[in-house]
Structure formats: structure tokens, C-alpha cells
Amino acid sequence: MGKLLPIVLLIAGLAVGVGVRLVLAPSDKAKEPAEAAQIPKADKTNKSKKGKGDDSGVHEYLKLTKQFVIPVVAEDEISALVTMSLSLEVRPGIAEAFYEIEPKLRDRFLQVLFDHANIGGFDGAFTRSDNLGALRKALLEVARKDLGQDVSKVLIMSVSRQDT
Template identity: 45%
Template sequence: MLKKLLPIVLALIGTGAGVGAGLFLMPANGDVPDVADNAVVKSDGLHTAADSHKSDPHGGEGNEYVKLNNQFVIPIMGAKRVEALVVAALSLEVSGGASQTVYAREPKLRDVFLQVMFDHANIGGFEGSFTSGDRMEILRSALLDAARSVLGSDVQDVLITEIARQDA
């Protein structure tokens, strides 16, 4: 009988301890961040997403981040065949309200971005230690120039959010 009762008692004690800890650790003044307010927690405290733009290094209060819909696949050619594939995902930091323009011009953006990445691959930019700071800065700078040729000065930065190389 004790063997059947012990797991139930332990479960009730564990549940009670969890509820008690939750009540004990709950903020007293009700400063619980609301997910609907897009709160962002930083190491120096609680800031809302609107506050995070004020510390933007580009000085662009109200900038938006636009993730391009699909990844970019860049073949790395050898002498006679594809030796590897590089897959990259990009986002753009644009002035507030420019996200619709980005989506409207996305086909042209994808075209110029692919051309930049093909050129980067052809000069050996994706060989060896392709994620080193210098190589990534060269690629980012070329992508930023290409983005500005399509969207103008609304583009603040190009962010490489994912990049991977798969050897064949």
C-alpha cells in the first residue's frame, strides 16, 4: 500500500513546492513584462523594442529589420563540377516604414545579392576560413552597396543572419 501511495504524495509535494516558489519569486509591484509590448530583456534591465532603437549605432531611431523570405544558395565551382554549396540568409536594416519597399523590390534585391555572392565565390571568398572578420566585412560591404543601388539610402545595413558551407 505504501508503494502505491508514495508516488502520489511525492507528486503533490513537488507540485506544491513549484507553486510556492512561483508565488514567492513573483514581482511584488506587478512589473511583469507583457509579451504584447514586444519587451526585450537586456543585461542592464528591461527595455521595450522602441527603446532599443535609441541605442542604434547608425543613429536611426525607428529602424526596421526585414528578413528576406528565402535563403541564398551559392555554388562553389571547381575545375569541372560543383565542389560545395554555401547557403546564406540575409536581413536588411532599413529606415522606418521602408519594409514594404523592400518586399516590393525583393526580386531585384535577390538578383543583385546573388550576383555579389557569385562574384565573392569566384574570387575565393568562400574558400578556407570564409567566416573570418575580414572576409565577412568585404562581403557585407559589397552587399550593402548592392542593396543601396536598388533601395537607395533607406538601407542602413545588411545582416548575414545565417551562413553555412556544405562540401560535396
């Protein structure tokens, strides 16, 4: 009898657990809105939907494959290095065209970033919104030269500065 009691308690515990699960489980009606609210998994081009204030409502986010490294020069010497990761918010379907011209786009972005560094854009409080806003605007103009109006935003994914 002493060896049988633990087995009976185990079976009773399992039965109670299954019963509680059935009673407390959400109904099928409750599952549907939760499933509809889930964000679809991102594919290679990171497709995302946006509902408010947008013409098409759908964008792709294309990440430039490598970080940008920008030297900050002071008194003819490198005083700091800034690293930055960028992505573009674009109209769906231009991913192939983007990846074909990415080297050209990276070159133009680097020139904008170098110019920004040379006018002191990465000095002091370089992460102020007005400072980064001007940089985003300049990068957007360059992106639109190559990709047209299909580019709606340039997103700064990360930025850091390492003083030497």
C-alpha cells in the same frame, strides 16, 4: 476521523500556499520596471528599438524570404554549395517598397555572392570577420542602389558550406 485528516491537510496546505504567495509576491512598484524592460513582440517586419549611437533609434529588420544557394566551382566542377540567409536593417516604413523590389534585389545579391565565390571568398576560412565584412559591404552597396540610404546594414543570419 481517518478519512477527514487528508482533507484537512489538503485545505491547510492550500491555505499556506496562498499565504506564502501573497507574502512573497513582488509589489506593484517592482512589477513596473520589469514590464517596461520586456521586449515588445515582433510583428511581421520585426521592428526593434536601438538606443545608442543611432540617429532615429528605430529600425526594422526585413528578412529576405528564401535562402541563397551559391555554388563553389573548382576545376570546372561544383566542389561545394554555400547556403546563406540575409536580412536588412532599414528605416521603418519601407517594408512595402522592399517587398515590391525583392526579386530584383535577390538577383543583384546573387550576382555579388557568385562574384565572391569566384574570387575564392568561400574557400578556406570563409567565416573570418574580414572576409564576411567585405561581403557585407558589397551587399550593402547593392542594397543602397535600390533602396537608398534607408538601408543601414546587411545582416548575415546564417551561412553554411556543404562540400560535394
